[in-house]
Amino acid sequence: MSYSTRQREAILNTLRRTDRPLTPQEIREGASRDCAGIGLATVYRALKSFMAQKDVLLVEIPGNPPCYEPADRGHHHHFVCDRCRHVFDLHGCVQDLDTLVPRDFSVQRHDITLYGVCAACGTGADG
C-alpha cells in the first residue's frame, strides 16, 4: 500500500499542471512550490511507485534526459525544439506503421519523435 503525502500530491500536481514531460529535477522544482524543501530522493521514490501503479509513464526521448508524464494523456507523441530543447506533446498519430516491418514481425507499440523549431523560436522571438 502507499500513503498519500504532501510531497506525493505536490509531485502529481506538478506533472498534471504541465503540458509536457518533466525531468526529476524539473519535477522537484515544480513541487517545491507546494512543498518547499522536497528532496530529490523523494521524487525518485514517488515516481517509481507511481509508475508501478501505472499512474505515471517514463518518456524517453533520444537526445534528452529521461522524463515523466501522467499516464492518462492517451496515445500521443512528442516534438523537440532544437533551439530551446523544450518537449511538446503532439496529438494525433499516423497510419500504416505496420507496413514498415516484415510480415512475420508483430508490432505492439511505437514511438515517434519530431524535431525542428517551435513557434516561439521560429518567429525570431529568441532564435
Add this chain to the structure above:
Amino acid sequence: MSYSTRQREAILNTLRRTDRPLTPQEIREGASRDCAGIGLATVYRALKSFMAQKDVLLVEIPGNPPCYEPADRGHHHHFVCDRCRHVFDLHGCVQDLDTLVPRDFSVQRHDITLYGVCAACGTGADG
C-alpha cells in the same frame, strides 16, 4: 587529417558487416575479431572522428543504450524486439508527419521506433 589504422578499419568493418546499430561495447567485441585487444577508448575516439566526418551516425533508441551505424544506409527507422532486445533496421517511411504539429512549428527530422516481437522470437524458437 586522420590516419588509417588497423583498429579503425576493424571498427568500420564491424559496423558495415552488421545490419543493425551497435553499442561501443559491441563494436569493440566485433572489432576484436580483426584486431585483438582493441581498447574501448579507441572505439570512442574513432566513433567521434567518424561522426565528425559524417561516416557514422549515432542512433538513439528509447530504452536502449546509444549505438552507431554507418551513415550510408539512407533514411530508415528501427524496430526493437521486446524479447531478444535486438534492433532491426526498417526500410521505408510514413507520410503526413508534419500534420501532427501546429502550423507555426517546423519539422526538420524525425525518429520512429517500433516495438514488438521479431520473427525469430515470434515462432516460439526462443520466446
Add this chain to the structure above:
DNA sequence: AGAAATATGAGACTGGTTTCTCATTTATAA
C-alpha cells in the same frame, strides 16, 4: 630513413543520474 602528426591501450578520472542509509516524521488502521 627521419621528422612530425596522429593513434593506441590501460586505467584513472569525471560528471551526472539514481539508489541507499538511517534517524525522524507522517499516515493509516484498530
Add this chain to the structure above:
DNA sequence: TTATAAATGAGAAACCAGTCTCATATTTCT
C-alpha cells in the same frame, strides 16, 4: 491514541558512459 507501515530529507554511495592522461607505437609526408 497507540501501534505499525510507509514516507521523508540529507548526504553518502553506487553506477556507468564517456573522457582524459601519458608513455609508446604507428602512420604519413618529404
